Amino acid sequence: MRNKKQLLIEQLDKKLEKFKDSAMVQIPTKGWINTIRTTLNMTRDQLGTKLEMTKGAIQKIEEREALGQITINKLRDVGQALDMKFVYGFVPNNGTIDDLIQIEAEKLAQKIVLRTNQNMKLEDQGIGDEKIARTIKELASEIKREMRKSLWD
Structure with missing residues (x-):
């Protein structure tokens, strides 16, 4: 839904x-x-x-x-x-508003996951690249779903 x-x-x-x-x-x-x-x-x-x-x-x-x-x-x-109608609007550079949100969610998720993983590496608890990619994807979906305001920081 x-x-x-x-x-x-x-x-x-x-x-x-x-x-x-x-x-x-x-x-x-x-x-x-x-x-x-x-x-x-x-x-x-x-x-x-x-x-x-x-x-x-x-x-x-x-x-x-x-x-x-x-x-x-x-x-x-x-x-x-001039007997014309003036029209204005905005066009997302990368497709749609949904695409724009997805891109920003992925950037934020990557930043969070990589920062967290760096801290874990310092404690000898880092995770592999495949797990990092999966975690970024999951977090990006959550961020997008929640539409966190931090998306635009």
Whole structure:
């Protein structure tokens, strides 16, 4: 039976899955606003009229977007003026949220097990590589299931 946390992870993965292809899209050097505006053959004055701003203000918006210094609200406003919907989201670098949690759980488990084994070796009680691997796998499963906050330390 799935627990509440696992269900939330699955639901989030399902939502983020729609963004997966967007991670492959390269952002234009001059930014989306400038690229879309010029592709539509729209002047800064024309976009400024739609946003009730000056041509200079539109230039500043385009510059700030290209530098990554623009607000989400401003991007949303420009999208609306261009009759487009502004969309944003996050895409996990390594597959899914579930994969991200698994990777972090394995890292934490390995750190704990290897540290413990090192202490045991000092007392002549170390365990073999096969047992270490199995212990790491079991601990990682437990950490993932419990979703310990220490996962993100």
